[in-house]
Amino acid sequence: TDKPFGVNLITMHPQLTDLIEVCGRHGIGHVVLAGGIPPKGSVEAIKGFGAKVLVFAPTLALAKKLLRSGGDALVIEGMEAGGHIGPVSTSVLAQEMLPELHEDYLVFVAGGIGRGEAIAGYLEMGAVGVQLGTRFACATESIAHPDFKKAFFRASAREAVASVQVDPRLPVIPVRALKNKGTEHFTAKQREVAGLLDSESLEMAEAQLQIEHYWAGALRRAVIDGDVENGSLMAGQSVGMVKAEEPVADIIAELMSESEAALARR
Template sequence: MFSPTPYFKNKEIQSLLNTSKLVSLDLNGLIVDDEPVQVMATNKVFSPYGVTINNEYWITNCVGKNAHKFFEKIIKDFNIDNHPEIKPVKELVSLKNRYYIELIKEKLSTIVREGVLEFIDYINSKVFFRKAIVTSAEPEELEAIAGEKGLNITGLFDILITGADVKKSKPDPEIYLKLIEKSRTAPEFIIAFEDSEAGVKSATKAGIRCIAVPNRFTKLQDFSSATLVISNLTQDAEIIRENNLVITRIKAQKRSNKLREIEKLMAKGNKFLSTRVPIMCGAMTWVSDVHLVRAVNRAGAFGVLASGNMPPEQLESNIDELKKTDKIFGVNLITIAPNFQNHLEIACRKKVSHIIFAGSYPKASEVKKAKDSGAKVLCFAPTQQIADRMVSFGADGIILEGSEAGGHIGPVSTVVLIQQFLFEMREIPIFIAGGIASGKMVLHLLLMGAAGVQMGTRFVLSKECTAHQKFKEAFIRAQARDAMATPQFDSALPVIPVRALKNKGMKNFAKLQLELLKKLEEGKIDRTQA
């Protein structure tokens, strides 16, 4: 995506980076120039069989390829498959990895490629970039190079994919197709950095743009499928070769201009939520758990933990668990829940970043208490009058929730609320909720002035949501008209409406109301009992 502060001085290289949401780096040969170490470890494995691999053989047959594949080739090429002491390939690769790890400990500081750590620092400092390492290497190699005892950078990356995660190695596109699936990012918004021909072909076959950064072992390989070939990963990197660059430049500029405008529209909400996209996952009791909050946060949106009326000690435990990995997340507090005051006390004491009042509206003193804890405070508003009141209480942001939402709803539609309040209020961030399910709708609301949106039901259907599969399937089968609000038959028996799919429970609830109203009329029960 668009970055206000460029890293590369070369505008062509920076332009490709600016039009990306996810930046993927190879490991061996790109982050570290470790080919000599790989050769040494491989020769140590095959020396008992009288085999020595030279650089020429290594460059031609091994660079950028999976160890199991090129070990099979070595055994065949040097006719040692019938050697009486030859071990299975799996054991040989494991032995090579052990030797490699021993050697890398000694040489790591001397083989890090120029500019790579500075580049990683740059992309890590920009919240709109997701980051991945995609390597054919084994997990042990990744840990030795990038783990805590190595460069200690794996924690900076959102996604790590190794040769152990796929069946086919580069140049097959499987490993990058895995990245697309795991990141849920369209290939046109991913930029891959590779040092080898095999790596470049793997990325481009998956539809991903790839910048080749050759090293001394790969500089003569065929990089014709790469989008760009550059000298290194320093700020002064130069373009060595351009491939279809005129077309790429035009497309990149158009995409960059569009993304720049979208970035501007999202800026207010992203700043308030500390997100890449200003989309809140609505708190759904027993659904918006620690697992879903983490998954939403990892995707660049804003996860909200639902407190419902859970035991206070459980809420405290959930917050503690989340804080191990996430500094920014919301806690939704139901003001009409019996445990509300305990929940508010815990959220304030635990210094959560965002407190969201829901269910009904909070007292001014409760809003103040939350703000005094250092939290940003959001309040739900189902009507213009309540929205105005929450602003006067000191709310930092408002969630306008229309009657199209799921769960407890107010009496006014989202479209009406937008016209009554959103168009008139510009002082604080306004997030829109109720009936939103597509990116196009989100963009329209941003254009209208919303800081962002909240979606609930849409996240229920995600793979990361732990709700029962049959529960998800009920939503998938449903039509829009299948959702309805619980009716209120008489003001003598008030009902806070809940919008849900028509089912047996909804019918039974309606029958129960009629039975209670009849008993109330007959004097068999009083209003409180009803």
């Protein structure tokens, strides 16, 4: 494409530095550093080739620190979102962060947004934009498997649940996804590994690794291979508002008209 576009990089990726270098070589204009606190030097490396850096922060103090040290914009993402999540809701994060930050910094709001009225609300509070994932996962342009899309169309908000940690010794990073057989197996797996720890048949490091690696490749299994029983059906609570396959342009047009109508009513 000759249009500007951005790349999303997960901060805990072992080859993050190499990935940033690839972005530089291809003249990427915007890089989102997602999934955790950006490691030392990563923001500087991206700015070094002239791209804008968008950072995530779970607390106001960290948001301020990242923005002061070079982040060009901030994304705040609440626990209603699909995928990896923190513990706090979008509405509370927005109330905590936007009044403090919006005059000096660019802030985007994400998590649980399914309609334009909600977008209008966050814009009014000072956000410069919003980020939606769940609403677009089943767009016509999305390469997701038809069975993955079908699971979204059928699901309601209450089926998009956060993964549960069973044992304090075995940390689980919460992920919001549709309930399926994989979710149940994951709980059983945690119990099994905890049992092996109790009976001292497994070392702690190996036990934690087994839990950490349980979902490796699971999103791909669901999205690409269509294994909707065992793969990870990452979805936010707004999944109940996703009813049919629609072109991205139509989704955006609908969101914009809802948002404009809401703002016009005020």
